[in-house]
Amino acid sequence: xxxxxxxxxxxxxxxxxxxxxxxxxxxxxxxxxxxxxxxxxxxxxxxxxxxxxxxxxxxxxxxxxxxxxxxxxxxxxxxxxxxxxxxxxxxxxxxxxxxxxxxxxxxxxxxxxxxxxxxxxxxxxxxxxxxxxxxxxxxxxxxxxxxxxxxxxxxxxxxxxxxxxxxxxxxxxxxxxxxxxxxxxxxxxxxxxxxxxxxxxxxxxxxxxxxxxxxxxxxxxxxxxx
Amino acid sequence: xxxxxxxxxxxxxxxxxxxxxxxxxxxxxxxxxxxxxxxxxxxxxxxxxxxxxxxxxxxxxxxxxxxxxxxxxxxxxxxxxxxxxxxxxxxxxxxxxxxxxxxxxxxxxxxxxxxxxxxxxxxxxxxxxxxxxxx
Numbered sequence: 001x002x003x004x005x006x007x008x009x010x011x012x013x014x015x016x017x018x019x020x021x022x023x024x025x026x027x028x029x030x031x032x033x034x035x036x037x038x039x040x041x042x043x044x045x046x047x048x049x050x051x052x053x054x055x056x057x058x059x060x061x062x063x064x065x066x067x068x069x070x071x072x073x074x075x076x077x078x079x080x081x082x083x084x085x086x087x088x089x090x091x092x093x094x095x096x097x098x099x100x101x102x103x104x105x106x107x108x109x110x111x112x113x114x115x116x117x118x119x120x121x122x123x124x125x126x127x128x129x130x131x132x133x134x135x136x137x138x139x140x141x142x143x144x145x146x147x148x149x150x151x152x153x154x155x156x157x158x159x160x161x162x163x164x165x166x167x168x169x170x171x172x173x174x175x176x177x178x179x180x181x182x183x184x185x186x187x188x189x190x191x192x193x194x195x196x197x198x199x200x201x202x203x204x205x206x207x208x209x210x211x212x213x214x215x216x217x218x219x220x221x222x223x224x225x226x
Numbered sequence: 227x228x229x230x231x232x233x234x235x236x237x238x239x240x241x242x243x244x245x246x247x248x249x250x251x252x253x254x255x256x257x258x259x260x261x262x263x264x265x266x267x268x269x270x271x272x273x274x275x276x277x278x279x280x281x282x283x284x285x286x287x288x289x290x291x292x293x294x295x296x297x298x299x300x301x302x303x304x305x306x307x308x309x310x311x312x313x314x315x316x317x318x319x320x321x322x323x324x325x326x327x328x329x330x331x332x333x334x335x336x337x338x339x340x341x342x343x344x345x346x347x348x349x350x351x352x353x354x355x356x357x358x359x360x361x
Contacts, residue, residue, distance in 0.1 A: 002337055003250060008243050008330045012235045012254070096231065128261065129228040157308035158261055190309045193318030 016133055019101035023108070023136025030113035032062075033219050034121065036137035038159065040152075041125030043145040044169040046073045047202040049120060052212045054080040059219040062116035064107055066099040066124045073122065085110045089124065098129035101136060118219045127152070131159040139218055145170040146179050153187040160191045165198065165214060172201040229262060232328065233270040237280050239330050247335035249283040257290040257325040259308075264289070283333075292325030 011017065027034050039045050053061045062083040065074040074086035087107045089096040096103070099121065111119065121137065123130045142163040144152055147170055153160045160166065166188055174181070181199070188197060198214070200207035240252050252271075256262050264287050271285045295302045296312035297319040310320050 003334050004247075004337070005332055005334050006243055006245070007332045008239070009332075010239055010243070011329050012232065012239050013328060015238055016235065097228075098231070100231070129231055132228065132231070132260075154308055156261075158259065161308075161310070190311060193311045193320070 013132065016101045019105055020134040020136045023101055023105055024138075026108060027113070027119070027136060027138075032113050032116055032119050033221060034119045034135075034137045034139075035215070035218060036121050036123060036130070036135055036140045037143070038123045038127075038130045038140065038163070039125060039143040040127045040145075040148060043125070043143045043148065044202050045122050045125070045143055046076055048143060048167060048169060048200075048208075048211065049077060049122060050080065051202050051205065051208045052215060053077060053082045053120070056118070056212065056219070057216055059118050059216060060116045061118045061120065062112060064104065064111060064119060064121045066103075066122060068095055068097070068124060083112050083116065096129075097124055097126045098133055099123050099135055100133040104135040118215065120215075127156040127159045131156075131162040138221070139164050141165040141167065141214075143167040143169050144184075146173060146177060146181065146184070150180055150183040150187060153184070153191040157191045160188060160195070163192075163195070165196045166192075167211060168197060168199040169202055171199055171206055172204045229266040230270045230274070232262065233267060233274040236271060236285075236330060237274050237278055240283075240333050241279050243330075243333060244279045244335050247279065247337050249280045249333050250336050251284050251286060251334035252280065253286045253288065253331045253333065255288045255290055255327045255329050255331050257327040258292045259322065259325040260328050262328070288331070290324050290327050293323040294320050295323040296320050 037045055049063065053063065063077050065077065065084055065086045067073060067088055069088055069090045071086045074084045078084045085107055087099065087103060089103065104121065121135060140163045142159055144166065146168060168184065188195065198207055198210045200211060202208065236252065240249055268285050275281050275283060292305045293302060294305055294310065296315060296317055298317050299312060299315040301312055301314040302323060303313060311318055312320055
């Protein structure tokens with residue numbers, strides 16, 4: 001049997017990255033900054049968005065909501081009178097546990113890009129896969145809640161390293177937990193030294209202002225980081 | 227579960243380079259920082275490869291150790307746990323020298339390139355093909 005060896009040397013996620021770059025070009029052309037917002041399921045992404053999207057100082061915000069199924073999160077955000085588009089991975093994309101560039105590209109025609117300045121993509125709740133798949137974003141932010149314990153950064157370094165900002169949520173629950181915040185902060189610093197962090201509570205509003213200010217800074221940014 | 231998505235990406239990349247031929251071997255370089263479990267990747271690869279040119283192909287995985295390099299003090303070290311501060315100067319200006327790879331290094335296809343592939347117009351990716359001894 002005659003065999004031929006073919007040298008390839010190609011990043012296996014090259015196809016996704018190519019589509020991500022095309023998405024990015026479309027976003028840049030429309031003058032829209034894009035945030036990819038990730039976390040484990042239940043860390044509070046949607047609530048954190050509910051706290052800020054309605055009052056971003058004249059910055060027009062849109063949300064692309066990613067879930068395997070259902071539109072509950074999109075419905076919650078739509079009630080705040082911001083354009084929200086739901087993207088489900090279950091019909092048509094095999095129930096994927098993350099958004100990829102191709103899925104986001106499929107949603108582009110439904111996004112009112114000429115009516116917004118900032119697009120927040122709320123990714124599927126998952127600490128593993130979303131970190132691997134760029135979708136054309138300018139920056140990435142993650143949320144972790146104090147109910148997840150102190151060891152998450154050591155277990156999911158790729159996610160913690162992929163993000164420019166780590167939101168540490170559910171601070172209001174601190175009195176009810178045996179949780180060592182200093183240890184979590186130390187572990188985050190080991191995995192992603194000097195990464196920006198905000199410790200906050202979406203429920204009580206504590207430190208939510210800092211999260212809002214961070215988004216405003218992204219919207220005002222001249223050049224992309226991601 | 228993430229090995230399923232990664233396996234799809236591998237098969238798509240390989241088929242693109244297979245010149246219409248059946249693939250017998252896929253050689254990967256997978257960095258330790260990519261959180262890939264080799265057995266799981268092999269399992270999902272076999273599954274995803276069905277009914278493609280990759281069906282039945284052997285997946286070889288070269289695991290690349292994670293090594294970091296500090297910019298200010300030029301130290302370089304291997305890591306087993308995800309600790310990214312420089313152990314020498316404590317700095318955070320650290321880059322990943324190796325361990326982040328997820329690439330298809332090469333593939334083996336059966337038979338010489340199909341005529342249609344050989345006669346296609348120029349302007350492709352600059353791949354090298356070496357014929358190995360007939361078996």
